[in-house]
Amino acid sequence: MMQILKYVALDILKNKIVIAYTVMLALFSWSAFGLEDNASKGVLTLLNIILLTVPLVSVLFTTIYVYNSNEFIELLISHPVKRSKIWKSLFIGLSTSMVVAYVIGTGIPLLLFADFGTAIMMITAGSLLSIIFVAVAFLSSILTRDKAKGIGISIIAWLYFALLFDGLVLFLFFQFADYPIEKVVVALSALSPIDLTRILILLRLDVSAMMGYTGAIFQNYFGSSWGLLLSFGLLLLWILIPFYFSLRKFKKKDL
């Protein structure tokens, strides 16, 4: 397994996109903190970038990479290696590179400018978000043999979580405005990893006071130390479930 991991890691490094991604994240973060006069605002600007670009890059790069390494996978399968090992090492290689890119790109400026707790929170949440979208990409690329279709599915998944989901939540707010839906909404927002990350980070900033009653409920459920464990548990589930399904499919797949 280590052997495969090494090949995957070397291959990703040779492919300069991840390095470009790191540099881009670093540029974004340094300029976000450089332009805003207070760190809290810098964090907010950075938050927007992270919530959009990190999932998008993770999901697209991974999908394309998995399709492109089809031949490599076929070659490996002809050797006496377990299928699950191949898939897992591919996953670990890709998610590690995404996480490392993220941590180097945004982690350093965050640790330097933002307050320590918020920085750690953002680094953890962003890393988890990267891995989640790698897992989603694994699932979408195993669903179909057609590359265009697979990439399409990945983009739709990204669109859904980054855009449509919030639209749906907003729609619910309007439809059920007359009912006490705060708790339902809090539970719902846990269903989208991007939303969950966004709110977790917002609660650490000054703006949390503006989130009123619903914010307080969210803080109660997900902001306390047990709640934090729960929310990180949920994010972990978002990694495990898509990856588990993709692994099951891969094991049985006729290549």
Next chain:
Amino acid sequence: MNMKIIVTMSTINQLKYYFSYLSIFFLLILPAQLFAKTVYVGGNKQFKTIKSAIKESQDGDTIIVTKGVYKEGNIQLKKSLILIGKGNPIVDGQHEHEIFSVKVENVVIKGFQIQNSGRSVMSDPSAIKVYKGAKNVHILNNYLLNNYFGIFVQNTEKVIVKNNVIKATQAKEYQLGNGIHCWKSDSIQVIGNKIFGHRDGIYFEFVTASVIWKNQAHDNKRYGLHFMFAHNNAYISNKFVKNGAGVAVMYTRNIVMLYNVFQENWGDAAYGMLFKELSDCYLTGNKFYRNTTGIFFDGTSRIIIEKNLFKENGWGVRMQANCMDNLMEKNNFVGNTFDITTNGFLTLNKFVNNYWDKYEGFDINKDKIGDVPYRPLSLYSVIVEKNPPAMLLYRSFMIDLLDKSERILPSLTPENFIDNEPWMVPHKI
């Protein structure tokens, strides 16, 4: 030439005339000045306690209290005395008593450290309480520490509270009274005091024709300044920082507020300033920095808000739809999350010539007035106002998109909530 000399001559004559009157006046008051005596209180002075000194003195006497600790329970002032502390003598209420009770007019209390008054919800014991009819009392340069109420003024007039430092360190709100509490009085001057850690910094109820000038109230548990039914007052150059709920102003008319600073009143239910049922007021030169809400208007009418600065607040201004005939003119809105919100479609207020940093229009004829009207209401702010839980979607990409399209084609925000002449550059404030 001649005319000039005649004029000067006549002025000199007039002056002479006045001087003769003045000298008669001085002669009349001289006896009182002559007979008034000064006594000293202290360890090695003629009086050992303040109480004994008061007992032996008459109206108009001066009592100078020297350095030391005086634990004398409740000190009643029923004579018009001048009490002066030299070297900050400490008067301690031992958590049991009201300390100074002023019951007659013309009293001066100056330069004491007054601490540890009792606590009782029935009688509101204070460090210094000015009772009914005790007019013309001056409370100057005292340091008040850990009292229930600091200075309590009730049912009187012409009281001056100046340059006192009023501090409380009790942890719970129920252990605390107000720093300066004025009830049913007239012509009160509260000047240059610093109040922190109390329940309300300055509290006015049924107080008229008074001025609050150059005070600082910070870290009070509830409001920095709280006034109700207090008409015809002026609030000038005060600073309110980090109070539990900011400043609340209710059921009042004819108020002037100039050059005050409202800062960092941040929290779930904190407002830079809360206006409830207020009318006929004028605000200018006030600065609102980093409050959850700069000003919250609820049922206000005929208020002119001119040349104020709203900077980095959560909401710059929240104006409920039950407000009417208010005019917001030439204010600066800079870096607020939401500049302004309202909760209904009815807009009976006017916004004109304000500077909005989110304005994206242009100015072709260079008259500093934007050529395109500005709609300060963002769609999201309206959604949040109607549907507070929607705040959970703050900073979501979807919301930003919706906001952008609403700016171009307003459909959900009130049509006439508009600044027709937005300024291109910030006003000087």
